[in-house]
Amino acid sequence: MRTAPIAGTGATLASLGARARCTLVGVGALLLALGLGAPLHAQDRTLFEDIAAGLDPAAVIVSEFTQTRRIAALKQPVVSSGRVIFARGMGVVWQIERPYRYAYVLGAQGTTEVNAAGERLRRKASDAPALVSVGRVFEALLRADLVQLREHFHIELSGSPRDWRAELVPRESAMAGFMQRLVIKGGRQLAEIELGESNGDSTRIRLRHRESGASLAPADAALFSG
Amino acid sequence: MKAKLAARLYLLLVLLAAGYAGLRWHGGTPVETDLLALLPVTERHPLAQQAVGVVSRLVGERSVFLVSAGEFEQAAAAARLLAEILGEDRDAFSTVLVAAPAVDARLPLRVHLPHRGHLLAPEDARALARSPQATLEARLAERLHAPPAVGPRTSIEEDPFGFLQRYLARLPLGVGALSVREGFFHAQFEGRSHILVFAEPAGSPYESGVQTAVARVSVQARQTLREQFPEVEVQFTGAAHHAAAARAQAEGEMSRIGGSTLAGILLLLLVVFRSPRHLWVGLLPIAAGLIVATAFCFAFYERLHLLTLGCGATLIGVAVDYAMHFFAVQLGDGPHWQSQAGMRRMLPALGLGVLTTLAGYTLLLAMPFPGLRQMALFSAVGIIVAAGAVWAWFPLLLQQPLRATTAGALGLPAFLLQVCEKHLSARRILAAAALSILLALPGWRALDSNDDIRLLIAPVPALQQAEARLRAIAGWGGGGQFYLVEGDDPAQLAQREQALRSALQPLLESGQLTAVNTLASFVPPLEQQRQDHALLERVWRDGSATRALEAAGFTASAIAGAYAAVLQSAPLTREHWLATPLGAAQRQLVLSEQAVLVLPQGQRAVAPLREAARELSGVSLIDQAGSVSQLFRNYREVTAWALLGAFPLAVAMLAGRYGWRAVVVVAPVGTAILLTLAILGWLGEPLTLFHLLGLFLVFGVGLDYSIFLHEDRTRSPAVVLGVLLAALTTLLSFGLLARSSMPALHGFGLTLFLGVLLAALAAPAVLVLPRSEAGLGR
Secondary structure (H helix, E strand, C coil), X not given: CCCCCCCCCHHHHCCHHHHHHHXXXXXXXXXXXXXXXXXXCHHHHHHHHHHHHHCCCCCEEEEEEEEEEECCCECCCEEEEEEEEXXXXXXXXXXXXXXXXXXXXXXXXXXXXXXCCCCEEEEECCCCHHHHHHHHHHHHHHHCCHHHHCCCEEEEEEEECCXXXXXXXXXXXXXXXXXXXXXXXXXXXXEEEEEEECCCCEEEEEEEEEEEECCCCHHHHHHHCC | CHHHHHHHHHHHHHHHHHHHHHHHHHCCCCEECCHHHHCCCCXXXXXXXXXXXXXXXXXXXXXXXXXXXXXXXXXXXXXXXXXXXXXXXXXXXXXXXXXCCCCCCCHHHHHHHHHCCCCCCHXXXXXXXXXXXXXXXXXXXXXXXXXXXXXXXXXXXXXXXXXXXXXXXXXXXXXXXXXXXXCEEEEEECCEEEEEEEEEEXXXXXXXXXXXXXXXXXXXXXXXXXXXXXCCXXXXXXXXXXXXXXXXXXXXXXXXXXXXXXXXXXXXXXXXXXXXXHHHHHHHHHHXXXXXXXXXXXXXXXXXXXXXXXXXHHHHHXXXXXXXXXXXXXXXXXXXXXXXXXXXXXXXXXXXXXXXXHHHHHHHHCCCCHHHHHHHHHHHHHHHHHHHHHHHHHHHHCCCCCCHHHHHHHHHHHHHHHHHHXXXXXXXXXXXXXXXXXXXXXXXXXXXECCCHHHHCCCCHHHHHXXXXXXXXXXXXXXXXXXXXXXXXXXXXXXXXXXXXXXXXXXXXXXXXXEEECHHHCCCCHHXXXXXXXXHHHHHHCCHHHHHHHHHCEXXXXXXXXXXXXXXCCCCCHHHHHXXXXXHHHHHHEEECCEEXXXXXXXXXXXXXXXXXCCCCCEEEECHHHHHHHHHHHHXXXXXXXXXXXXXXXXXXXXXXXXXXXXXXHHHHHHXXXXXXXXXXXXXXXXXXXXXXXXXXXXXXXXXXXXXXXXXXXXXXXXXXXXXXXXXXXXXXXXXXXXXXXXXXXXXXXXXXXXXXXXXXXXXHHXXXXXXXXXXXX
C-alpha cells in the first residue's frame, strides 16, 4: 500500500489539490479580511496620504444617492435614489426610497433585506459567502477608504485632496473579469462611483453628503440589529 | 568432528544470508518511509480501500511552500524566486506551480448558462412555487435597483431575474481564505501576505532519491530567499518532507543506538574478560543475528520499515546476552574449562531462555500490523540465530581457559551472591514484594492510556508549524476522514449524496467544517432540476415573466432571448459537469456509477461527522486514522490479557523441569512488570500498545535471568556475572531506544528499560529456592 502520511500529520492538507483548483476558478468575490496596505507609486504617495487625511473621519456618515444604470437590454436608463448610511465597524445600509422602498443592510454576518412593510429577510453568510466579502469591498468603496481599497485594487490618483479622482484596477482576477472600469471621485466624502461592466452596461452613482455624526440615529441603528 | 561440521554449516548459512541481504541492499536503501505501510490494510470493503487510495492521491504527494511577508509585492517577488530555484532541480520536482493559470473569471458563468432554465437557488424555487408573480417582480426590482455588486455576476440580458446569479452565489466555488491575486495563490492573514507555491515531486515521495533532492532544494531555496529577502519567511510541508525527516530521524537513531550499544558491549567485554579474542568472538552472534534477520525480512518483505531499523538496533544488546552467559561460565570455570562440557551444562538454560524470549516476539508476529510483524520477525530470527551462533561456534572458538587474572571480575558477583545468601529469606522477599506493591498502588491509579495513531510519527516541529499555519490561513486540513456514498443506481446515489450534503449543512454553518467537497454541491439531483425547470417554464408560458420585463422597459428582443434561453435549457448532468473545466477537479471523487466520495474539510473532531451520517443509508464514514486507533486499542487490550495469560503458561512450561518451584521462578518478573506499570503511572506516561508489547518482552527477557540463576544451583558467581552483563547490555540498548523521537519506540524502549532493570533486581529472589547438585557452575 502506497499512501500519504495520515491525518493530523502529513495529510493535514486534505484534498488540497482539489481545493486549489476550485480556487483557481474563483467565482466568489474572493476577498479577504482586510489588512495593511501595499506600497504605492512614489508620486502618488503624497496625494494618497493627503486624500486619506482629508477624508471625513466621522463614525457615521449619511448621504443621499442617485443611481443610474444604463443597460443594453433596457429601453431607458434605470434610476433609483435613496439614502446610504456608513457605520464604521458595522457595515452599510443602502436604503432605496424611489421607485419603491427597500433596504439592504450589508453587515459582517451577512446581508439583511428590509422591505417597505419592515419585513426582514436575512441571508446568512454561509448561504452566499460571496456576499459578505462583496459587502466589505462595497463598504470600503462607499467610504472612499483608500487604505482598504488598495488591498484589492491598484489605485491611480489624480486631482487634489478637495477634488480627487481614483481609477481602480482590481488585483484579483476573479473581479477583473467583470469590470471594465471603476472610477471614484470625491473630496471630503465620496461624490461619485462609475462602474463600467465588460458587457457594456454601466452604473453611475452620485452621492450628496447629508450629515456626519458619532452615532447612528435610533431608527437607523434598528436596521443593523436583528 | 560433528561439532566442526555443524559450525561450518552454520557459517555457510550466515554467509548465504549475508550474500542475499547484500544483493538486496545494493539496489538503493530498501527502507520503507511510508508510515501507512506498517498499518493494516483497511478492513471491510474493497471500495473503501480504493477510496483511501484516491483520497491520498488527492491529498497529495505534492509539496506546499508558504511564502509570507509584510507586503504582497515582497512575498510575490520571493515566491517567484522560490519557484525558479525549485524548478531548476529536476531531481526534486517535476512541476512547480507558482502562478495560477490565467483562468477566465467568466468560466463558471459560461459553464452554467446553457442550464440556466434548470438551476434555481432553493429559496427562489420555494418563492416561485408560492407566489410566482410577486417573486418575479421582487427579483427584477432587485436586479435593477440593488447596489452594484463588486464581484462576478451575470448580465441582466443573460439572466434578467438574477436567478442564475443567485444560484451561482451559493456554489462553494473559490470561497475560502485563498484568492488569486495578480496570478498568485494569495491570502491575507494576521496582517501579513501569504503566497502558496505548489510543487509536484519528480517521483514517488517515498523514494529515497526524491526525498533527498526535495529536502536539499527546499532548504537551499529557503537559505537563498533568506539572504535576498530578509523580511520574508518560508515554510514548507508535504509527504516527501515528512518521509525525508522520518528517514533521517530513524537512520540517525539506528546508528546512535547501534553504535552506542556496540561501544558499550566492547567496553564491558574488554573490562571484564580482558581478552581480545572475546571481543571479536562476542561480536559473532550479533553479526550473525543481524545478517540472517535482515535476510529473512527481505525474503518476506519488499523493504525494511523504520520501526524495524529502530528496534533492530536494540537486537545488538539482546543478541549478545547468550555470549555473555557463555563467557561468564567460562570465566567461572577457571583453569578447569572444557568448552564442550560447559556448553552442555549451559544448553538447558540457553534453550529455555531463547524460548521464553521468543514467546514475547511470537505475540508481536500475531498482530495484524505489518510493521510490527516485520519488527518481531527480525528480532525473533536475530535471537535464534545469535543463540545458535553461541551453540555452534563458541565451544570451538573458546577452547582455552581464560587467564587467571580475569578471575577478579568475579569479585563483585561473588559479593552480591554472598549478600543475597546472607540476607535473603522467603519472608523478607515476600515483605519486600508486599511493600513495593503497596508503593505501586498510586502509580497504577495514575495510569492512563493512549491509542493515537501519531504514536507512529516522530513529530517534526517545523513541518507541524507549517501545517498549522496552512490550516489557519487557508482552512485546509482536517482529520483525514471522508465519506463513501454508495447507491444502486446513479439516481439513488445522487439522492443519498444530497441527503449527506444537507446533513452536513449545520456543521458548515456552525463552523465545524470549512467546506464540503462533493458533486452534490454543484449538480442538483435531476428530479429537482426538472421541477425547477417546470417552475420557470410556467412563468414564461403564462406570460407573467414577459409582462414583468415589459413593464420594466426591456426591449422585445431581450425578452425573446430570455424566453428562448429557458426553453432551450438542458439539465446539468453529472457527466456534463465532470466534463467541464470546472468539474474536472471533482472527477476523482467518482469511483463508479454506484459510488462517490464526499470530502469534508476543516474538521477537528470526528464525532460530529459520524453523527451527521449515522441515520443515512449508503453513507459510510471512512476514518483510517480512527480505525487504526481503534485497532491499537483492541490490541492493547488483547495484549494486556495475553500478558496475564502468559504467567500460568510460563509456569506450566517450566513446571516440567522445576515442578512447583516454577511459580517462584516466574514471580520476580511478575513483580517487575507490576512495578514497571506503577512507574509508568508515576511518570505520567499514558499506556499504549507499545508499552504493553514492551512488557511482553520484559516477561521473556526477565524470565531468562530467573532461569539462569535458578539453573545454577551451585550458586556460582560466574552465572551471576553472566546475568549482570546480559542485563547491562540489554539496559543500554533499550535505554537508548527510550530516547527515540518516535513515540511508539520511546514507549517500547522505556518499558523494556524499566522492566528489565526491575526484573534483574528481582531475579535473585529465586536464590531462596533450595540448592541441588546439578547446575551451571562447577
